[in-house]
Amino acid sequence: MNEPTHAQPEAPQPTPTESRAHDPLAVALGNASLLGVGYLMLRRRRLAVAAAVVTVVLVSRLVSTARPAYEIAVLVWWVAVVAHGWFLASRGGSGVALRRDRVVALCVTLAVVLAVTLLRFDASSIGRSVTEARERGDCAGVLTAQDRVWFGHRVADAPLAARGDETVEACDRLRSARTELNTVLTGNTDALDEGFGTLASVLADPGNEKTVEKTLTGFLGSLPAKDPCTTVTVTEWLRDRKRSHDVLDRSAGTARRTAPAALVGCGDELMADSSWQNALAHYEQLLDRYPGDDLADKARKGARKATQSIELANVRSLLTPGGTGSQPAYCSRPAKYSGAKPMGKGTNRALFYTGNTYGQDYSDKLPGSWKATDAADAVLVVCMGEDTFGSSVRTCPYQGKSSGSTTYVTFHKIAVPVKVYEVRTGKLVAKRKIQINGSSCPSLITYFTSSDSDSGPPSTRYVTESKSNVRSAFRPLVVR
Structure with a gap:
């Protein structure tokens, strides 16, 4: 008798799960953000970190130097990571790619691109403002415009920001x-x-x-x-x-x-x-x-x-007296002062200088209206030399008191050599001897003798002049 047999039901075979494929387009889009998003989709975290670091380094160099070479380097780097991401995703085999990866990658990249685009647009607007202000010669406007630049502008358009910095500098x-x-x-x-x-x-x-x-x-x-x-x-x-x-x-x-x-x-x-x-x-x-x-x-x-x-300062210097009894330098080296009044009719005021070492200065006996106080108001300069004996006036006998002998004394006019210069031109206008008359033959004369003998008075003497005598002699020099 056949015994019934029991068959075990066959265990169901597990349904194979669908393998997850990596969408090359999504990965390429993700890497196009330069943030390593595509590598993260591939679960290549080290590559993502490395890509982000390289991006940061390139951007930092671009911002700090603003050299076009770094802009080219960033562009090359962008092409490289996009191509590399596509290549890696294409080797992942067949499977089902998730549409959401593309969406995420596209959103991230679009956000980056939009941000950069807006920043470049704003940087361009600032650049125009800087240029316009510079073309107006308005440095204050340049500074105001360039103050709007921040780090984002420098990342988006480093050369333009750098040109603004150069204008500010x-x-x-x-x-x-x-x-x-x-x-x-x-x-x-x-x-x-x-x-x-x-x-x-x-x-x-x-x-x-x-x-x-x-x-x-x-x-x-x-x-x-x-x-x-x-x-x-x-x-x-x-x-x-x-x-x-x-x-x-x-x-x-x-x-x-x-x-x-x-x-x-x-x-x-x-x-x-x-x-x-x-x-x-x-x-x-x-x-x-x-x-x-x-x-x-x-x-x-x-x-x-x-x-x-x-000229006046020079004349004054030349008229400075050189010492007692000596004439000033002007008397030998005259100079002109063109501001002086010209010599003319009437009284020509003068400066008087004597060269008498032991004689007297006859200008003391001249009227004040004849004398100037300074070269600035003088018309003439009169330089007087040493007195000498002039024409004889009278001879009179005198008896010595102790000797009792008679001596005949001849009295002479006082001869004074003079040179007259016109201050205005410095030219010599007169050079002659004037003779001063005076009284003669007084009843008593005084003279000096040696202690042991009395030879009598000198045989020649000057007349004794008065103010009127002196003025009469000098008048022709200053009054015309």
């Missing part, structure tokens, strides 16, 4: 130049070289013409300085500056416009300080360089006044 240098040039107006003329050197160096960079021109205009507009002599120094430097055939050559025109008034003003100041020679040089400089200027007449008057002041 140029404006900073122009600010330094303006400070240097402002010190010139207070007398520090050494800063002219530094200030114009800075302007020239900024101008050498293309695009800075307007900002340099505005800085130069500000400086030139501040001329003249308060001190006309400082202005003269500045205008002389600008006049002598070597032409550069650019906007800086405008300074020569300002020098021509400003120099005449500065030269006259400085000349007037030097005159007030009794620096007549320097004042004369400034007046003559105007007449030599700008003979047709409206201030030429004033300069001529100033030059004449300075010349006369120099």
Whole structure:
């Protein structure tokens, strides 16, 4: 009898799970963000970290240097990680790729691209603002616009941000130049070289013409300085500056416009300080360089006044007495003072100088109206030499008191050699001996004898002059 058999039910075979494939497009899109997202989808964490580090390094170098080479390097790196991600995903075999991977990768990359695009657009707008401000010569506008730049702009468009930085740097240098040039107006003329050197160096960079021109205009507009002599120094430097055939050559025109008034003003100041020679040089400089200027007449008057002041100082120096009984140097080396009055009819006031070592100064007996007090109000200079015996007047006998002998004494006029100079021209207008008359033959005369003998009085004596006698002798010299 057959026994029934029991069959075991066959265990069901496990349904094979669908293998997860990596979508090359999703991975490539993920890596296109440069954040290593594609590598994360491939579960290649080390590659993701390495990719992110390389991206950070390249971006950092790009931001710090703003060199186009790093922009190219970033682009090459972007192509490389995209291609590498595609390659790795394509080797993963067949399977089912999840649509959401593409969506995630696309969203991340689009966010990055959109951010970079917006930042580049904003950076471009800032760049235009910087350029427009620079073209207006508005350094304040340049600084305001460039202050809007932040790190994001530098990542998105490093070269453009760097160009803005260069413009700001140029404006900073122009600010330094303006400070240097402002010190010139207070007398520090050494800063002219530094200030114009800075302007020239900024101008050498293309695009800075307007900002340099505005800085130069500000400086030139501040001329003249308060001190006309400082202005003269500045205008002389600008006049002598070597032409550069650019906007800086405008300074020569300002020098021509400003120099005449500065030269006259400085000349007037030097005159007030009794620096007549320097004042004369400034007046003559105007007449030599700008003979047709409206201030030429004033300069001529100033030059004449300075010349006369120099002449007067020289005459006064020559009239300084050399010592007791000696004539001043003027009597042998006369000089002119063209500001003096010319010799004419009437009383010509004079300065009197004696060369009498032991005699008297006859000017004491002359009227005050004949005598000048200074070379500035003198018409004549009268130089008197040593007294000598002039014409005899009378001879009288005198008996010595002790000897009892008779001596005949002849009385002579006082002969005084004189030289008369006209102060205005310094020319000798008279050279002769004048003779002063006086009283003679007094009843008693005094003389000196040796102790052991009395030979009697000297046989010749001067007459005794009076004020009227002295005035009569000198009158023809000063009264015409």
